[in-house]
Amino acid sequence: VRSTAQWQELDAKHHLHPFTDFKDLAEKGSRIIVKAEGVYIYDSEGNQILDGMAGLWCCNLGYDRKEIVDAVQQQLTELPFYNNFFQCSHPPSIELSRLITEIAPEHMNNVFYTNSGSEANDTVIRMIHRFWDLQEQPQRKTIIARKNGYHGSTIAAGSLGGMNGMHKQYATLPGIEHIDQPYWFGEGGDMDPAEFGVQVARQLEAKIDELGADKVAAFIAEPIQGAGGVIVPPETYWPEISRICKEKGILLVCDEVICGFGRTGEWFGSSYYGAEPDLMPFAKGVTNGYQPLGGVLVSDRVADVLKSKGGEFTHGFTYSGHPAACAAAIATIKSLREGKHIERVREETGPYLQKRWAELAEHPLVGETRGVGFLAALELVKNKETRERFDDDCTAGAICRDACTESGLVMRAVGDMMVVAPPLTMTKEQIDELVEKAKKALDITLSKLT
Ligand code: PLP
Numbered sequence: 184v185r186s187t188a189q190w191q192e193l194d195a196k197h198h199l200h201p202f203t204d205f206k207d208l209a210e211k212g213s214r215i216i217v218k219a220e221g222v223y224i225y226d227s228e229g230n231q232i233l234d235g236m237a238g239l240w241c242c243n244l245g246y247d248r249k250e251i252v253d254a255v256q257q258q259l260t261e262l263p264f265y266n267n268f269f270q271c272s273h274p275p276s277i278e279l280s281r282l283i284t285e286i287a288p289e290h291m292n293n294v295f296y297t298n299s300g301s302e303a304n305d306t307v308i309r310m311i312h313r314f315w316d317l318q319e320q321p322q323r324k325t326i327i328a329r330k331n332g333y334h335g336s337t338i339a340a341g342s343l344g345g346m347n348g349m350h351k352q353y354a355t356l357p358g359i360e361h362i363d364q365p366y367w368f369g370e371g372g373d374m375d376p377a378e379f380g381v382q383v384a385r386q387l388e389a390k391i392d393e394l395g396a397d398k399v400a401a402f403i404a405e406p407i408q409g410a411g412g413v414i415v416p417p418e419t420y421w422p423e424i425s426r427i428c429k430e431k432g433i434l435l436v437c438d439e440v441i442c443g444f445g446r447t448g449e450w451f452g453s454s455y456y457g458a459e460p461d462l463m464p465f466a467k468g469v470t471n472g473y474q475p476l477g478g479v480l481v482s483d484r485v486a487d488v489l490k491s492k493g494g495e496f497t498h499g500f501t502y503s504g505h506p507a508a509c510a511a512a513i514a515t516i517k518s519l520r521e522g523k524h525i526e527r528v529r530e531e532t533g534p535y536l537q538k539r540w541a542e543l544a545e546h547p548l549v550g551e552t553r554g555v556g557f558l559a560a561l562e563l564v565k566n567k568e569t570r571e572r573f574d575d576d577c578t579a580g581a582i583c584r585d586a587c588t589e590s591g592l593v594m595r596a597v598g599d600m601m602v603v604a605p606p607l608t609m610t611k612e613q614i615d616e617l618v619e620k621a622k623k624a625l626d627i628t629l630s631k632l633t
Pocket residue numbers: 298299300301302304333334335336405409410438439440441466467477
């Protein structure tokens with residue numbers, strides 16, 4: 184068994200972490216997570232930490248799900264691998280397709296598998312173009328997405344996303360345009376949120392008119408923007424977006440990688456907002472994070488064209504619909520269903536989390552709290568009245584994130600926004616613990632900033 188220092192040394196020497204400043208990490212040393220149970224993770228120093236992020240927005244059922252582990256183990260024993268290329272298929276991928284289309288909106292009856300959310304969004308881009316080509320409208324090439332949206336980190340998914348940092352590192356696929364996200368706290372000024380929601384949605388209409396409706400292929404957005412800071416849209420936003428997509432005839436893509444599988448108290452975030460997407464990329468929570476699996480749920484509108492026109496869809500991955508990953512997903516969906524976890528988030532623990540989270544707005548550092556179901560965020564500000572922010576070099580968010588860890592809580596910083604997406608299994612007592620630890624972390628942050 185290695186000591187923490189030994190792990191850190193080896194890690195710094197050989198391991199390049201995703202989304203990490205390698206130089207900075209080598210200086211600070213990584214936190215080594217060695218164990219997880221329920222809604223807690225444990226580091227190599229024996230510290231117990233409440234996981235406010237469900238891993239990376241994915242362990243919706245928490246960590247010790249024996250039923251998922253058993254299902255994977257049994258599948259690995261029976262058929263550890265076979266592919267779904269050409270005319271091959273296998274029971275776990277077929278059964279998962281049946282199950283996933285059963286929980287999906289009624290008009291979505293087909294699914295294409297990938298290994299991740301990024302690949303799901305690459306698949307979306309290719310599928311959109313294939314659809315319009317088959318519809319004999321190949322000039323519909325432009326996809327409209329949103330600033331600060333996150334759709335993954337491959338070159339294509341990163342281009343679809345609206346993160347400048349990623350665009351600067353070669354994610355610059357042509358044919359993608361970005362409009363604003365409905366970020367009322369940051370950009371709404373004195374406007375009423377409902378009015379602001381309509382105004383931002385109408386940027387989509389303006390962009391389509393500018394480009395020419397016959398040139399636009401699709402609009403993609405997360406129902407609630409996650410990695411961009413849990414940007415909860417005003418209630419007016421999605422109805423207006425839906426109206427515009429319908430009127431202009433373009434495809435609507437709702438990226439369900441974070442919102443899917445119960446986070447909002449519905450199976451899918453688009454259902455929470457009453458939107459009717461043509462394509463729904465998903466990943467993360469589908470396997471409770473226990474196996475890498477993503478995919479795209481495909482509406483009848485798109486699938487009917489893909490299926491009826493013939494010709495190969497030249498796309499796929501060796502592990503598309505991997506048997507062990509499908510087994511994990513089947514067990515996850517059954518468990519979410521049988522344990523009534525989503526209903527509980529909708530009716531009981533979600534409202535409780537939001538009520539307790541809203542108390543944090545009283546803290547002198549907090550400009551706004553917001554959230555839906557088991558997704559929530561708060562804004563760190565210098566001045567509550569004017570919404571003045573801390574200077575960029577002050578890194579208030581990073582200070583608060585470290586203070587959270589010090590207090591035994593994982594909360595993520597997105598600039599100066601602090602976000603949580605806890606496992607849906609969190610009890611009311613554990614929600615109390617989360618809020619108390621967040622308060623403590625805010626106090627520590629305040630003392631460090633003043
Ligand atoms: N889409 C959304 C909305 C996401 O939040 C993420 C990841 O956080 C992705 C896509 C990419 O998923 P993955 O990291 O599995 O490639």
